[in-house]
Amino acid sequence: MEKINYLLPEESAEMTLNQVKSLRQIEGRLRKLFSLKNYQEVMPPSFEYTQLYTALESNGKTFNQEKMFQFIKHEGQSITLRYDFTLPLVRLYSQIKDSTSARYSYFGKIFRKEKRHKGRSTENYQIGIELFGESADKSELEILSLALQVIEQLGLNKTVFEIGSAKFFQRLCQLADGSTELLTELLLKKDLSGLNAFIEKNNFSKELRGLLKEIFITNELSRLENLVTNTKDDVLISSFDQLKEFSEKLSMIKPIIIDLGMVPKMDYYTDLMFKAYSSAANQPILSGGRYDQLLSNFQEEAFAIGFCCHMDTILKALERQELEEDND
Numbered sequence: 001m002e003k004i005n006y007l008l009p010e011e012s013a014e015m016t017l018n019q020v021k022s023l024r025q026i027e028g029r030l031r032k033l034f035s036l037k038n039y040q041e042v043m044p045p046s047f048e049y050t051q052l053y054t055a056l057e058s059n060g061k062t063f064n065q066e067k068m069f070q071f072i073k074h075e076g077q078s079i080t081l082r083y084d085f086t087l088p089l090v091r092l093y094s095q096i097k098d099s100t101s102a103r104y105s106y107f108g109k110i111f112r113k114e115k116r117h118k119g120r121s122t123e124n125y126q127i128g129i130e131l132f133g134e135s136a137d138k139s140e141l142e143i144l145s146l147a148l149q150v151i152e153q154l155g156l157n158k159t160v161f162e163i164g165s166a167k168f169f170q171r172l173c174q175l176a177d178g179s180t181e182l183l184t185e186l187l188l189k190k191d192l193s194g195l196n197a198f199i200e201k202n203n204f205s206k207e208l209r210g211l212l213k214e215i216f217i218t219n220e221l222s223r224l225e226n227l228v229t230n231t232k233d234d235v236l237i238s239s240f241d242q243l244k245e246f247s248e249k250l251s252m253i254k255p256i257i258i259d260l261g262m263v264p265k266m267d268y269y270t271d272l273m274f275k276a277y278s279s280a281a282n283q284p285i286l287s288g289g290r291y292d293q294l295l296s297n298f299q300e301e302a303f304a305i306g307f308c309c310h311m312d313t314i315l316k317a318l319e320r321q322e323l324e325e326d327n328d
Contacts, residue, residue, distance in 0.1 A: 011114060013121040019315045022155075023125070026311070027107055029153045030127055034105040037146060039129050042104045044088035047071075050078040052087055055297075063267075067112040069122075081111040085128060086268075086291065086306060093132045094298035101133030101302075121312065128288075128308030132295070136303050140272050140290070143305050144246060147286060148253045150307075151276050154314055157321060158279035161254055163246055164262025166269040166289065168239035175208055175233070187261045190216050207231045215261045221247065224258060242272070268294050274307070280317035280324070285310055 008014055015023065031041065050070055053063040069081035082088065085106050093102050107127050114120035129146065131139050144163070151159050169187075173180040179202065186195045195216070199209050207230040218224055221244065228240040240260070247256040262273055265287055273289035288307025295302050 011120075011122040013123050013312060015315070018319070022315055022318055023311060026154060026314070027127065030150060030309075031105075031107075033146075033149060033153060034129060037103070037142075039103040039105040042089065042092065042106055043108070044082065044085060044092065044106065046082050047079045048082065048088055048091075050080040052091060053080060053083055064112075067114070069111050069113065082109070083112060084110050084266075085126060085308065086130065086266075087294070089130045089306075090132075090294050090298060090304065093130075093304075094295065094300050101131070103129065103131050105129045125311040126308045127311055128306060130304065130306035132304050133302040136271075136290075139303050139305050140246065141249065143288065143307060144250055144272075144274065145253065147274065147276070147288065147307050148250065150309060151254070151286065154285065154309070154318075156278045156280065156285065156314070156317055159276055159285070160257055161274065161276050162257045162259040162262065163243050163272065163274045164259045165239040165243055165271060166264045166273055167271055168236060168243075168260060169263055171233065171235040171239070172212075175204070176202070184263055187215075188263050190261065192216050205231070211236075211260075219257055221258065224260065228260070246272070264289070266291070272305070278314075278317045278321075280320040281313050283310065283313045285314050285317060 034041070050065075050068065053068065054065055063083065068083055071079050071081075073079055085108070089104050089106070092104070105128070109123050109125050111123050114122050129143070131143055134142070148161060151161065172187075173183060176183045179198070182198060185191075186198055195212060199212050204212070207227075211227045211231055214223070214227055218227070225240065225244065228236050231237070240258075243258045243260075247258055250256055259275075262275070264273060266289075268291040269289040270292050271290040274287070275284040276286035278285050286307055286309050288305070290303070290305045292302070292304055295304055
């Protein structure tokens with residue numbers, strides 16, 4: 001009789017008993033918080049038609065089809081295991097919209113193929129919210145404030161919250177004049193030496209060179225403002241002014257870091273972006289942003305914004321934090 005292999009596939013993720021306990025505790029706290037803020041919990045299907053992802057264009061790009069788990073129905077149609085929560089909720093909002101705005105929360109897994117050597121799992125647990133149809137200023141402040149409240153409920157001690165702008169990033173790429181891919185890579189890696197070499201090889205204005213040289217190393221608000229203002233670029237200035245306003249309004253809740261080198265994780269982000277980090281994790285514990293353009297694919301014109309908590313990262317960070325506290 002052939003011996004059964006009880007090992008899990010390398011890409012799979014199985015939570016420990018302590019992780020499950022922590023997850024359920026966090027879920028309970030966040031469900032209560034979301035309910036108080038009038039966010040309705042939804043449960044999208046595990047499968048969607050593949051076309052939901054592949055047919056939608058955002059900023060000229062499509063979703064990474066190579067990372068999708070695709071299956072063929074008996075009728076011959078292609079369906080995909082849930083790749084993310086945002087698109088299914090955009091579809092839901094467009095189909096059942098019975099008011100000008102809607103607030104949704106969700107709890108569940110997404111599935112994306114990942115290369116084994118990167119040590120990433122193909123299944124990831126997320127908790128998040130999406131807000132549709134409110135005015136831009138109201139929705140952004142509401143979501144940012146709620147994101148900060150969520151961070152306080154996670155149980156992590158040392159966290160930072162950063163905000164950026166997809167418009168600012170896109171304008172930098174335009175000014176890079178054909179070097180978008182290289183600039184994006186340098187910003188993603190926060191490669192200061194590589195960025196300095198990139199600046200020297202290009203004939204940028206003195207003001208743009210000054211901004212790029214300090215984009216990673218300057219967090220002082222007044223210094224950033226001077227660097228951006230000196231460029232005399234309307235898009236850069238207006239984008240920065242918006243980030244500055246958010247930082248000033250929310251600083252009483254938690255200090256906010258403006259990251260002018262933030263790169264959109266998802267192609268569909270159109271304006272505000274934000275991320276939260278923990279000293280006990282090497283990946284973001286929370287991320288989100290504005291994605292108004294997605295709704296136009298469903299013949300809807302409305303503001304849309306949301307965020308998700310990356311629970312696998314959070315649970316590992318909690319364990320690492322507990323271990324560090326025990327060793328102190």
